[in-house]
Amino acid sequence: MTIKGKAYIAGAFEHPTRHAPDKSVAQLHAEVALGALADAGLTRDDVDGYFCAGDAPGPGPATMAEYLNLTKLRHVDSTELGGTSYVALAGHAAAAIALGKCDVALITLAGRPRSEGMATGTTPRLRDPNQPEAGFEFPYGLTTANGYAMCAMRHMHQYGTTSEQLAWIKVAASHHAQHNPNAMLPDVVTVADVVASPLIADPLHRLDCCVISDGGGALVIVRPEIAKSLRRPGVKIVGAGETVKHLAGGTFDLTTSGAARSGAAAFAEAGVKPTDIKYVSIYDSFTITVLIQLEDLGFCAKGAGGKFVSDGNLISGAGKLPFNTDGGGLCNNHPANRGGMTKVIEAVRQLRGEAHPAVQVKNCDLALAQGTGMQLGTRHCSSTLIMERE
């Protein structure tokens, strides 16, 4: 049993806003739903599967299903994996379609942390009081940024990775963002700019961190027969993997992410290897997130990430592995503090040949989207999705 070839991404939409003080979160969900359905050439009445995650207002999928007035649902899924949820939900949608549980799956994401004044990274979020580890991490000032920072510190210690090497990841993203009219940070930056920006949590600088933006995105995933009836270029889902990595009582390696396991599963299902991939969307909450995931996915050896990302190797047209050609979370958009959705959307653009001409990868027939949700340094979720142009 596999999802390979059983489902197609027929619609993808990224909300153009980066600041939406005048809109509600539910309204943004509705706008991206309509955008993705219009992109696919479908309507709400065609939707019989709805997928959302922790950003959706209300408990689980019911509130948004009502707001969107989805009346034909026969399958729902609100798996919450943090920022990578939407990479995983695309795989879940493909699995549901393969099992005949639904024909047209809609996945939505939206949020407005920028309008709500919610800084991420440096703020401990309100946590479930029943979360057993809550009282043992936040009282130390552990937030998102310094948790990832300690992974970077450890990577530097074990492998000699440098701040300048990490900075190259931001530099590559900024080279892409300059062509994206919606990008929050469209200016090209240099390695010197990154390492000269203020430290947020050693060794991560401000420019090592992603943006905080309002907005959202949506995907429409359908059965092959329906995909072929639509006029859009076919983007086939060929492999998916997901996992959770946690402290395991202290037997934990700070420099390896769940991507090692979710990536291997996705490659196995797709029957491809890293050298076959033409374009990657890699979750970029921080520069170190990208570096560790690239290693774990097998694009380079463990520990060789610093060298691998240097000298523009991630820049489309210049390097060997073009990544995040929309500018990614580092420069373009990180709606709802969750970057998984935009990772899949840019991969779809690349496979369709609809990326900006300046960053479009030639003969882009196989792409990978990889996400890490929650806290890399303690416990996180990882999901990988491999997509192929029909």
Next chain:
Amino acid sequence: MTRPLVRPPRKNPILRTRLPTLPPAARSRVALGLTAAAARGRFELQVCRDCGTVQYPPREACRACLSPRLDWRVQDGNGELVAETTLRHSHELFFRERMPWRLGLVKLDSGPLVVAHLHGDCAAAPTRVRVRAHLDRAGQAALVALPDKDTPHMADDRELRELTCDPKFRKVLVTDAKAPLGQALVEALVDAGVDLVWAGEAEPWKKPPGFERIKALPQVAVVPLDLTDSRAVKQLAGEIGGRVDILINNADHHRNFGIAARDGIETARAEMDVNYFGLLRLAQEFAPAMRARGADGQSSAVAWVNVLSVFALSNFPPHGTYSASKAAALSLAQCLRAELAPTGVRIVNVFPGPIDDEWNQTLPPPKIAPARLAADIVAALRGGAEDVFPGNVAQDWLERWRDNPKALERELAAMPQP
């Protein structure tokens, strides 16, 4: 290396005093086991009785075998600092006011990987460290990684000082400083580098040996303070209340006997008047100013020490009414602790066994010497504990009381009357 503290400049009285902020305080019930140990100055973790796994964070079931049979065991805290970082931006007010803040991940030799505050003298990761559990300003256990070996001026570390109540450069009020323990406390505090000790004097006509020498120390100012006189307490609070950083209530009225050997209630009333109402009067007059000064710079109001008695845990019939007055004081101290909790001012309750003084002459040894008790109190302030059981007798009673309070009650009842 930690830079030694310097005496803070005189405070500008016009500047507004910062409101105290606290680190996040929410803990699960089982997690309070860590706090209970830290309150006595210990670092304990749960160890599984079935498979021997040491675990952190504390939880209801063993992380390895899910057994609920978990025992709290003292840890040596030795481990390796795996990674560190320095927080430079936070919207958590407590940290925001204390940036930059160093923290790290420590792999304990016993297994767990823990997040901990990081002493400034710890070398860059990876390096050997010692993890200790201290109470933080919110009164909850917090782990702090110290360098492998002691360093000069280690106690002056900014992050460590947030977890302790070090008397260095602070101003301290000691009630009944003429008593043997009071004198020993004043001397120990002067040795610990206090800025000033107000030595409370209840009975000016008394001339106990040694007091003249203490009075002559440059850091000591004798002040009139009779805890049975509400007006006197109020008046002194009006004069010095806004400057007291640490208050040590050592006043004690102690007479022998229980109920049968007494006629009337006058002795018991006198004990209550000092031991219970004395604390209440002090708390009403001095706590408000201390409450406002919980975050008043380097030498903030930081601790309130009650010298109680281990007799407060369970009545010692040969000193029956005295035990009752100390039990009342313990209960009131818990109330004071709750009321001062939002301010970060720590209530330190000291439960000595019999002190080697005139009212315990008829008790056989072991008895704790006043100088030893004073040293233990200063050590508790430096170590950040809130419940202190100095001496062998107190430790023995505590263990018996924790094991089985009813058994201790029966054992004490069986002791002969003097």
